[in-house]
Amino acid sequence: MHKQNFKIILSFLLIFSSTLIFSQKKFTIVLDAGHGGSDHGANRSYADIGRVAEKDVTLAVTLKVGSMLEKNRDFKVIYTRKFDEYPSLSDRTNLANRSKADLFVSIHCNSSQRPTAYGTETYVQGPNQNDENLEVAKRENDVIFLDEKDKQTFGSYNPSSPESLIALKLQQNKYLESSLLLGGLVEDNFVNKDKRFSRGVFQKNLHVLRMNAMPSVLIETGFINHPEESHYLASEKGQSEISESIYNAIIDYKKAIDRKTGGSISVKKPEPEKPAESPLKNDFRILLLSSPTKYNDGDPALKGLNYILPLKDNGQYKYYYGVTNMASVKDINLKTAKDAGFRNAYAVGFMPNQKLLSGYYTIEVYTGEKLNGNSFILQTLKDVERNKENGVFYYTYGKVFTLEDAVKLQKDLETKGIKNTIIQKVFK
Numbered sequence: 154m155h156k157q158n159f160k161i162i163l164s165f166l167l168i169f170s171s172t173l174i175f176s177q178k179k180f181t182i183v184l185d186a187g188h189g190g191s192d193h194g195a196n197r198s199y200a201d202i203g204r205v206a207e208k209d210v211t212l213a214v215t216l217k218v219g220s221m222l223e224k225n226r227d228f229k230v231i232y233t234r235k236f237d238e239y240p241s242l243s244d245r246t247n248l249a250n251r252s253k254a255d256l257f258v259s260i261h262c263n264s265s266q267r268p269t270a271y272g273t274e275t276y277v278q279g280p281n282q283n284d285e286n287l288e289v290a291k292r293e294n295d296v297i298f299l300d301e302k303d304k305q306t307f308g309s310y311n312p313s314s315p316e317s318l319i320a321l322k323l324q325q326n327k328y329l330e331s332s333l334l335l336g337g338l339v340e341d342n343f344v345n346k347d348k349r350f351s352r353g354v355f356q357k358n359l360h361v362l363r364m365n366a367m368p369s370v371l372i373e374t375g376f377i378n379h380p381e382e383s384h385y386l387a388s389e390k391g392q393s394e395i396s397e398s399i400y401n402a403i404i405d406y407k408k409a410i411d412r413k414t415g416g417s418i419s420v421k422k423p424e425p426e427k428p429a430e431s432p433l434k435n436d437f438r439i440l441l442l443s444s445p446t447k448y449n450d451g452d453p454a455l456k457g458l459n460y461i462l463p464l465k466d467n468g469q470y471k472y473y474y475g476v477t478n479m480a481s482v483k484d485i486n487l488k489t490a491k492d493a494g495f496r497n498a499y500a501v502g503f504m505p506n507q508k509l510l511s512g513y514y515t516i517e518v519y520t521g522e523k524l525n526g527n528s529f530i531l532q533t534l535k536d537v538e539r540n541k542e543n544g545v546f547y548y549t550y551g552k553v554f555t556l557e558d559a560v561k562l563q564k565d566l567e568t569k570g571i572k573n574t575i576i577q578k579v580f581k
């Protein structure tokens with residue numbers, strides 16, 4: 154009896170496992186038509202064709218791409234919207250993450266203050282940061298504030314502070330390579346097939362990309378406020394060409410990924426979804442070491458870790474690694490620090506945007522020998538303060554009252570070419 158049961162179970166297991174082996178897993182793609190509903194996106198009225206709204210163009214193109222993909226049995230297509238409605242940005246990314254999608258493609262139209270700007274561009278989530286980058290991030294993230302649920306989830310996310318994103322960005326890095334591949338294919342098709350002008354593939358920090366646990370791109374299909382391009386975007390011909398270019402790129406992308414992984418099971422699946430983690434009240438940084446010595450970026454003493462914030466406090470340089478308000482990321486950062494060799498590292502809480510009550514932050518821009526009046530620093534910055542201590546000259550610049558403002562000031566200096574500065578806490 155027992156033996157027979159065992160046999161039945163065994164043969165059942167065999168059938169079951171062979172179906173698993175022979176049923177090919179579909180490549181799941183989430184297509185995201187940007188904006189929708191009350192969120193019109195970029196829009197402009199023209200005398201001959203009337204109003205062209207981004208939300209309509211993105212939906213039309215998305216549905217065309219989707220219907221082509223649906224004919225291909227290798228693909229499972231999921232839409233964030235098929236109608237004129239507005240799913241929040243987290244609805245969109247949650248859907249993609251929940252579906253364990255292999256790829257996320259968000260379709261948008263561009264607009265610019267400059268009426269002459271035209272062409273296509275594709276964004277991928279990347280670690281690069283610059284001012285223009287942040288402008289785009291803010292523009293695309295503006296919609297976040299329409300939505301109460303998003304506010305709760307991302308209330309602590311501050312798009313004007315690149316520092317607050319580092320942990321999330323690190324997680325995204327592994328998808329960067331694949332996203333760049335698809336972005337390149339899309340832009341190539343726009344140029345070679347449709348004879349359009351491509352502005353390129355860029356790494357940007359966009360909410361809708363950043364929260365995705367899969368390779369993701371955001372395609373700006375053209376400028377709504379450029380008359381010629383807007384007519385193209387609104388036309389049947391334009392929408393068909395654009396969607397074919399995107400479709401072909403997705404097909405080529407899948408082929409390339411299949412070649413890489415040697416099978417039809419493609420990119421590594423994200424972990425099963427865990428219950429949503431709520432953010433902590435404080436930001437946490439990992440204190441790596443305190444030392445009277447100043448180390449510059451890349452100094453061996455920092456053991457190869459990036460994203461280090463040095464903070465001078467009572468004559469000691471304190472080196473902090475990473476910043477996050479999520480407990481799980483904090484733990485990962487601490488482990489990374491310990492693995493790098495900082496055995497005594499520990500997490501320190503910082504209250505976001507806390508004003509110093511007795512004192513201020515300033516930026517130590519230089520220490521060492523006395524600076525010459527025509528040195529780069531003194532030429533570039535006005536009102537640099539100089540102090541001398543034990544024969545060493547300390548030059549500081551600026552006066553702000555929150556750490557966030559100090560980090561911002563430090564980044565401003567970096568864009569002016571003044572690097573390896575230290576934020577200093579001054580007690581008064």
Ligand SMILES: [Zn+2]
Nearest residue numbers: 187194261262
């Ligand atoms: Zn848009």
